[in-house]
Amino acid sequence: MTDTPLSLAEADSTLFTRLRRWWSGETANPVKRVQFDRPLTPWMFLLPQLAVVVIFFYWPSVQAVTSSFYLEDPFGFGATFVGLDNYTDALTSRGYMSTAAFTAFFCVVVTALSLGLGLLLAVKADKVIRGAETYKTLLISVYAIAPPVAGLIGMMFFDMHMGPFTQIAAWFGHDLRVGIDYWDTASALIVISVWKQIPYNFIFFLSGLQSVPVSVREAALIDAKSGWRRFCDITLPLLAPTAFFLLVINITYTMFDTFPIIDVIVKDKPANNPMTLVYKVYLDGFKGNDIGGSSAQSVILMVVVALLTVLQFRFLERRVHYG
Amino acid sequence: MAHLSLTNVGKTYGGSAQAAVADVNIEIRDGEFIVLVGPSGCGKSTLLRMVAGLETITQGEIRIGERLVNQLDPAERDIAMVFQNYALYPHMSVRDNMAYGLKNRGESKAVIEERVAEAARMLELRPYLDRKPRALSGGQRQRVAMGRAIVRQPSAFLFDEPLSNLDAKLRVSMRMEIRKLQKRLGTTSLYVTHDQLEAMTLADRLVVLNGGRVEQIGAPLEVYRAPASTFVASFIGAPAMSLLDAHVENGQVMLEGHALAPVAHEAGPVTLGLRAEDLRITPGGVPMRVDHVEELGAQRIVHGTVGEQALAMIDTSEAPLPETVHLGATPSRVHLFDARTGRRIETASQPVSVPAE
Amino acid sequence: MQKIKPLDHLIVILGALFLCVPVVMALMSSTHAAIDIHSNGLYITPGSHGAETYTKVLTSRGGFTGDVTGLLMLTNSMVMGLGFAVGKIVLSMMAAYALVYFRFRFATLIFWAIFATLLLPLEVRIMPSYQVMSELHLLNTYTGLIVPLLASATGTFFFRQFFRSVPDELLEAARIDGAGPVKFFIDVLVPLSKTMMSAIFIIMFIYGWNQYLWPLLMTTDESFFTLMRGIKSILQVWVGSQIPDYNEAFALAVLAMVPPVAVVVIFQRMFIKGLTESDK
Numbered sequence: 001m002t003d004t005p006l007s008l009a010e011a012d013s014t015l016f017t018r019l020r021r022w023w024s025g026e027t028a029n030p031v032k033r034v035q036f037d038r039p040l041t042p043w044m045f046l047l048p049q050l051a052v053v054v055i056f057f058y059w060p061s062v063q064a065v066t067s068s069f070y071l072e073d074p075f076g077f078g079a080t081f082v083g084l085d086n087y088t089d090a091l092t093s094r095g096y097m098s099t100a101a102f103t104a105f106f107c108v109v110v111t112a113l114s115l116g117l118g119l120l121l122a123v124k125a126d127k128v129i130r131g132a133e134t135y136k137t138l139l140i141s142v143y144a145i146a147p148p149v150a151g152l153i154g155m156m157f158f159d160m161h162m163g164p165f166t167q168i169a170a171w172f173g174h175d176l177r178v179g180i181d182y183w184d185t186a187s188a189l190i191v192i193s194v195w196k197q198i199p200y201n202f203i204f205f206l207s208g209l210q211s212v213p214v215s216v217r218e219a220a221l222i223d224a225k226s227g228w229r230r231f232c233d234i235t236l237p238l239l240a241p242t243a244f245f246l247l248v249i250n251i252t253y254t255m256f257d258t259f260p261i262i263d264v265i266v267k268d269k270p271a272n273n274p275m276t277l278v279y280k281v282y283l284d285g286f287k288g289n290d291i292g293g294s295s296a297q298s299v300i301l302m303v304v305v306a307l308l309t310v311l312q313f314r315f316l317e318r319r320v321h322y323g
Numbered sequence: 324m325a326h327l328s329l330t331n332v333g334k335t336y337g338g339s340a341q342a343a344v345a346d347v348n349i350e351i352r353d354g355e356f357i358v359l360v361g362p363s364g365c366g367k368s369t370l371l372r373m374v375a376g377l378e379t380i381t382q383g384e385i386r387i388g389e390r391l392v393n394q395l396d397p398a399e400r401d402i403a404m405v406f407q408n409y410a411l412y413p414h415m416s417v418r419d420n421m422a423y424g425l426k427n428r429g430e431s432k433a434v435i436e437e438r439v440a441e442a443a444r445m446l447e448l449r450p451y452l453d454r455k456p457r458a459l460s461g462g463q464r465q466r467v468a469m470g471r472a473i474v475r476q477p478s479a480f481l482f483d484e485p486l487s488n489l490d491a492k493l494r495v496s497m498r499m500e501i502r503k504l505q506k507r508l509g510t511t512s513l514y515v516t517h518d519q520l521e522a523m524t525l526a527d528r529l530v531v532l533n534g535g536r537v538e539q540i541g542a543p544l545e546v547y548r549a550p551a552s553t554f555v556a557s558f559i560g561a562p563a564m565s566l567l568d569a570h571v572e573n574g575q576v577m578l579e580g581h582a583l584a585p586v587a588h589e590a591g592p593v594t595l596g597l598r599a600e601d602l603r604i605t606p607g608g609v610p611m612r613v614d615h616v617e618e619l620g621a622q623r624i625v626h627g628t629v630g631e632q633a634l635a636m637i638d639t640s641e642a643p644l645p646e647t648v649h650l651g652a653t654p655s656r657v658h659l660f661d662a663r664t665g666r667r668i669e670t671a672s673q674p675v676s677v678p679a680e
Numbered sequence: 681m682q683k684i685k686p687l688d689h690l691i692v693i694l695g696a697l698f699l700c701v702p703v704v705m706a707l708m709s710s711t712h713a714a715i716d717i718h719s720n721g722l723y724i725t726p727g728s729h730g731a732e733t734y735t736k737v738l739t740s741r742g743g744f745t746g747d748v749t750g751l752l753m754l755t756n757s758m759v760m761g762l763g764f765a766v767g768k769i770v771l772s773m774m775a776a777y778a779l780v781y782f783r784f785r786f787a788t789l790i791f792w793a794i795f796a797t798l799l800l801p802l803e804v805r806i807m808p809s810y811q812v813m814s815e816l817h818l819l820n821t822y823t824g825l826i827v828p829l830l831a832s833a834t835g836t837f838f839f840r841q842f843f844r845s846v847p848d849e850l851l852e853a854a855r856i857d858g859a860g861p862v863k864f865f866i867d868v869l870v871p872l873s874k875t876m877m878s879a880i881f882i883i884m885f886i887y888g889w890n891q892y893l894w895p896l897l898m899t900t901d902e903s904f905f906t907l908m909r910g911i912k913s914i915l916q917v918w919v920g921s922q923i924p925d926y927n928e929a930f931a932l933a934v935l936a937m938v939p940p941v942a943v944v945v946i947f948q949r950m951f952i953k954g955l956t957e958s959d960k
Contacts, residue, residue, distance in 0.1 A: 034851050035783045036861045042782035045865075046790060049775035049836060056809065056831040057797050063808035121695040124688045135696060137945055140952070142699045144940035146890030148908050149933045152915070153706045156722060156926065164705075164722055198699065203952060215410035218377050218397075219471075223424035225398035233423070237414040256803040260892040260908070267915060278803045285807045286897070294807050301804045309799060 064302070068295035079292070086296035096280070096297070103276040106190065107254040113194045115243070115250060118201025123231070125202075126209045136206070143199035147257060151264030154192035158184075158265075179265065179273070186274040188265060193258050200253075201246055208242035209235065248312055255305070277301055325388040325401075325478035325511055327351035327374070333382035334369055334535075343369050344535045347383070354509045356502070360522035361532035362558070367515045368483055370532070374513060375481050376400050387478050398427075403472035404481040408488055409464045411456040411471075418443075418452040421470045435474075442470040445504065462493050469501070473508065480505070482514040486521065498524060519559050523547070531555045553665035556596045556658060562624055564658070567632045569595035576657060579630035581609040584654040587670050594665065596658030599624060602636035605651030611636070612647050703937070710734075710930035717926040729927065737931045750910070754935060757889050757906040761939070763826040764888030765881045772835030773873070777865055779836070780843040781851070797833045802894060810897050820901040829894060835880060842876050843869070879950045886940040907936040 036042075068086055070079035090096045125135055157163045158178040165188075169176040178188045212235065220234045256278050266273045275283075278301065285294030328351065334344040344366040351357050359367040372378040374385055376397035385392050392400045403424070411420050418439055425435045443449045446466040456464055465485060472480055485501075486494045502525055505512050516522055522529050523543045531538040531546065531554075539551040550556035556564045567578060570592045575582040578595060611627040611634055622639045625648065636650060659668040705722045712727030738750040779791055802809065809828060818824030846869070854864045870877075892908045899905060905913070914929050 034848055034855070035781055037783055038861060039784065041861050042778040042784045042787075045774040045778035045782075049771040049794065049830075050790065052771065052827060053794055053797055053831045056812065056828040057800075057805075058793075060805045060808035060812050061800065063811065064805050067808065117695070120691065124691045124695070128688050128692050133948070135692065136952075137948055138696050139699055140948060141941045141944050142703065144886050144890075144944040145703070145937050146892065146908060146940070148890075148892045148911050149936050152911050152929060152933050153702050155915075156706070156709075156930070157702060162718055162720070162722070195699065195702070198695075207952065213408070213410065215406045215408055216412060218375075219404070219406060219410035219412070221377065222375065222397045222402070222404055223471075224427040225396055226427075229427060234412060240414075252801065256801045259803060263892075263896075263912065264915060281803070282806060282893075286810075291807060298804050298807060302800055305801075305804065306799055 061302075064295050064298045067291055068299045070292050072289075072291045082292070086292045087300070090293060090296050090300065099275055099277055099280050102186070102274045103255065106186070106193075106258075106274070106276060107251060109190055110193045110197070110254045110258075111247070111250040113190070114197040114201055115246060117194065118198045118246075119205050119239075119243075121198070122202050122205035122209055123235070126206060139199050139202050141199075142196075143203065145196065146260070147196060148260035148264055150192055150196040151261040154188060154195070154261070155265055158188040179267075182272055182274055185265060189258070189261060189274065192261050192265075193254065196261070197250065197253055201250070204242055204246055205239065208239050212238050244312075248309065251308060251312075252305070255301075326353050326386075327479055327511055327513065328386045329370075329374070329383065330386075331383035332370070332373065332380060332385060334366075334373060334378060335381050342381075342535055344373070345382075347537055349530060349537070349540065351511060351513070353511055356505055356512045356514065356525060356527045357530060358514045358516060358522040358526035358528075359530050359532060360516055360519060360558075361538075363517060365532040366535040367517075367532050369535075371481055371483055371513060371515045374479075375402055375404050401478040402481055403475040403477040403479075404483065405465075405468045405472050405485045407484040409456070409468040411464055411467055413456055416453050416455055417448060417459070417467050417470075420456070420467055421474050424471065424475050438474040438476070439470075442473045445473070446470050461489050462497065465489065465497060469504070473504075476510075478511065480510050480512040480514075482512065484515055484517065486516070487518075494521075501525065520561065523559070529559075531558065533558075549667065550596070550658065551667050553594055553596065553660045556660070560598060562599050562635050562637075564596045564598050565632075565634045566660075567595045567597070567629070567634065568662070569593055571659075576659070578609050579632070583609055584652055584657045586654065586657065586659065588659065588668060592662040593668065594660040594662050596660060597634065597652060598656065598658075599635045599637045601656035602634075602650045602652050604636075604638065604640075604648050606649055608649035608651035610647050610649055613644055616644065706930050706937075707934055710927050710934050712927055714925050714927050718924075733927045733931045734935075737928050737935065750907075750932065750935060752903065753905050753907045753910040756904060757908070757936070758939075759822055760825060760891060760895070760906055761885040761889035763822065764829055764891075765884035767826055767830050768835045768884045769877055769880060771830055773839050773870070773877075775836045776839035776843055777869065780840055781861065781864075794833045794836055797831060798837075802829070806893065806897060813898060818898075820899050820904050822904075824898050825891075825895055825904070826888070829888070829891065835884070838880060839873070839876070842873065846872065875950065875953075878947070879953050882943055882947050882950060885943060889940050907932065911936065 067079070069081060069083060071082045071086070072079045121139070125139075155178075157165050158176065160166055160177055160179070163176075163178075166176045166178075176184050178184045216234070216238075217230075220230045224230045224233065255276060258276065259278055259282070262275055262279050266275060266279070277297065281294050281297045281301065284290045284297065288294075327349075329347050329349045332344060332347040333342055335342040347370060349357070359370060361367050369378055373380050374387075374392075376392065376395060376399075380393050387400055387402065412423065415423065421439045421442060422435050425438065439452075440449075443452055446469060448463070448466055448470055451459060451463060451467075456467070459467065465488075468485065482501075486497055489497060498521060514525060516525075526543055528540060528542055529546050530540050533554050539546055539555045541549075546555060546559055550559060550564075553566055557566060569576055569578045569583075571577070571586060571588050571590050573590070574585055574587065576584050576586050576593070576595060583595075609629060611625075611629045613625055613627045615626050617624040617626070622637050624635055625638050625644065626633070626635050627648070628634065634650075636648075638644070659670060660666060661668055701724075705724055708723045708726050709717055710733060711730030712723050713729050716727070717723070738754070740749065775794065779787060813819055813824050813828065816824075818827075850868060850872075851864065854868055859867065889906075890908065891906070892912075895904075895906050895909050896912065899909065902913075910932055911929070914925070914932055
């Protein structure tokens with residue numbers, strides 16, 4: 001290393017040269033110094049993945065959008081174009097709005113709890129047992145448990161007749177009726193979803209903690225006496241990239257991957273039970289046969305997800321310090 | 324500014340039979356620059372980290388000033404450390420990096436600003452105060468690391484091989500900077516390195532460590548001229564001192580049947596130590612078969628064998644060398660070590676001159 | 681070193697208990713008779729009906745058509761897991777190779793087209809996906825179960841990152857040795873990627889094994905049911921009056937849990953490496 005400051009490579013950025021490069025397939029900072037220049041071979045390698053993506057991603061997505069503008073005949077004989085009716089119906093129906101509200105609530109609570117608990121466990125585990133494999137193994141194995149299995153086990157714990165949680169709640173004078181009472185069911189959903197997700201966050205936070213160089217931590221030991229200070233000033237900012245990444249993943253998880261848990265507990269009986277938007281898409285589409293409405297809901301969800309992702313990247317990523 | 328004392332300091336890791344550090348006794352005077360030097364794994368870093376509080380102390384006592392620090396947190400010991408890989412906080416600017424330790428100690432903003440500005444001036448960091456570490460070169464980062472230590476005005480500086488990650492040229496210039504800075508500030512300093520040249524040029528006194536134990540403590544020249552053991556003899560000095568099997572007979576040191584120099588010691592086997600620069604081509608001296616020559620420009624190192632043993636000498640002439648050269652040495656520069664223990668044998672013909680403090 | 685307080689230990693232990701006790705109780709309860717569970721609640725200690733319950737779950741024929749055994753569902757889950765993992769690795773390695781090592785038109789466009797799949801998870805397009813599958817006559821087939829799940833960018837992204845980190849000199853040396861793109865891929869890159877492939881395989885296997893929603897939609901024929909689908913069926917047939925077969929449900933859950941957990945535990949190091957490097 002010589003005593004000159006490092007500087008980032010400056011790409012040639014006139015519009016014309018950028019367009020020319022885009023057309024010919026070069027990127028501004030070429031990935032590899034040397035690349036093959038065959039016209040046909042890359043396509044040979046790309047085709048399988050591309051074909052699958054087009055047929056099973058783009059085609060259905062396009063269909064979702066188009067069928068959202070139609071109302072299907074109940075006997076399956078055709079469909080009438082209804083414009084934005086499906087959308088307005090969905091957005092104005094009370095059922096939809098209350099589900100949307102619950103989804104938002106659920107998302108915030110589960111994300112906060114599973115991130116918070118995951119972080120707490122990672123920090124303590126890192127401090128107490130640096131490198132002890134058994135603890136890590138224990139926590140990590142829960143990650144491998146599928147959501148429906150988690151839902152099943154959870155359902156037993158909350159079972160009205162013999163579940164331990166029901167018994168514990170009875171000690172406090174509360175009659176826990178999961179599957180019947182709205183908020184009891186909601187609490188069960190939250191607990192199970194958080195339980196399932198903690199290991200994932202734990203793994204990533206632990207990994208993030210252990211990538212903070214030992215010498216930086218030691219310098220902090222010399223500079224700051226209080227562990228809390230060190231955590232707030234040094235550890236947390238350096239964990240920010242991991243935390244940001246986990247935030248995105250967790251939000252996606254709460255909105256979509258909790259489907260099996262809901263399905264297991266709610267068992268297709270919407271009645272008075274809480275559910276998330278994605279579950280409603282399934283119910284209306286597959287059980288209710290409202291293809292148009294369900295598609296409209298799908299599209300709304302797509303927009304929401306895309307918006308959330310973009311927002312997160314624009315506002316949060318800026319404040320995150322990388323490396 | 325303080326007196327540092329290590330008394331019977333030792334460290335054994337739980338579950339290990341071998342001690343990493345044992346029986347270390349060092350008294351460091353206020354303002355002294357002490358260098359801990361030795362090969363990898365000799366325990367020098369462990370010792371430094373015990374002073375810092377980053378390792379627990381299994382035996383003995385460490386005092387900084389008059390305080391016993393064995394049970395104190397690193398942040399309470401009033402020390403500042405410069406790490407090998409700088410350990411700068413990546414998300415903070417240079418200014419914040421330097422100010423952080425002071426902020427946590429409750430210093431007022433005015434004092435912090437003044438000290439940071441002063442350190443930045445001393446280390447020529449003023450243009451970089453608002454940059455993040457990743458935008459700095461290795462040498463600049465090292466200076467920030469030092470700045471962080473300076474602003475604290477601690478009782479002692481601890482350096483853990485701070486120059487090892489820099490390229491050779493930078494290392495030489497930073498070495499001088501560190502020395503000048505320390506002289507100016509007068510802060511007691513403990514410096515760890517595996518580079519014997521760095522140790523020689525920086526230290527007021529050296530501590531040579533081997534296998535967790537102190538082999539010798541002394542001023543650089545003293546350690547160089549009168550190494551206390553074969554280990555110290557071969558570790559300090561470049562090219563390394565040649566150690567040969569010899570024996571004393573009739574008041575003469577005999578090397579492969581040739582008398583080298585008179586010495587006052589009883590007859591018997593000894594380990595003979597000869598520095599390359601202390602040997603001269605002397606007619607009638609001990610014959611050495613020349614194997615190869617390293618031309619350095621100002622001088623040349625001649626490697627050869629005497630009997631079966633390797634030997635090196637430095638020759639400053641430019642004349643072509645014959646196949647066999649004859650060597651002689653000044654009696655006072657002939658080192659004798661016990662053939663069994665490796666410890667130095669003091670003989671009357673070797674007055675050890677120690678420079679006045 | 682930092683001083684470790686008793687509170688830290690407590691938190692660590694409580695965390696472990698919170699996460700593990702439910703699993704242990706599920707395992708233990710599966711070895712008791714349903715009646716006992718109904719009256720006494722869930723168990724922490726093993727019971728005596730284990731062998732009986734598991735044999736029943738694995739071999740007795742249940743479901744509406746009487747075709748489905750636990751063993752059959754286990755096999756289907758295995759097919760899902762393995763098929764998905766293998767498919768993902770093959771497809772994404774090839775696609776990543778093309779994107780990294782070749783210069784060609786539309787490369788950036790293709791990259792973004794694949795990357796965009798990360799934005800919309802399957803759940804958001806279940807209806808039309810189902811219709812597409814129906815039109816292609818792929819309902820109730822293994823192909824239909826596995827292939828559509830391959831339409832996501834995760835694997836491609838990961839291998840792309842990995843290939844980017846491979847030194848350029850390898851390709852240059854290979855070219856000097858006369859290797860064309862296909863040979864280079866097969867002889868150099870694939871062997872080099874073995875550890876990454878294993879890590880990704882583990883993650884994808886677990887993902888495929890744990891699939892719920894897609895198999896739910898795609899299979900009405902019970903002989904294609906996976907263990908996950910089986911869990912749903914078992915819960916569906918519980919009627920109010922009789923005592924539910926808790927023990928069988930738990931046994932099924934345990935069967936569904938064991939392979940992924942075993943894989944994670946045995947290959948833990950590789951698994952963590954793959955997880956933390958693949959999702960970035």
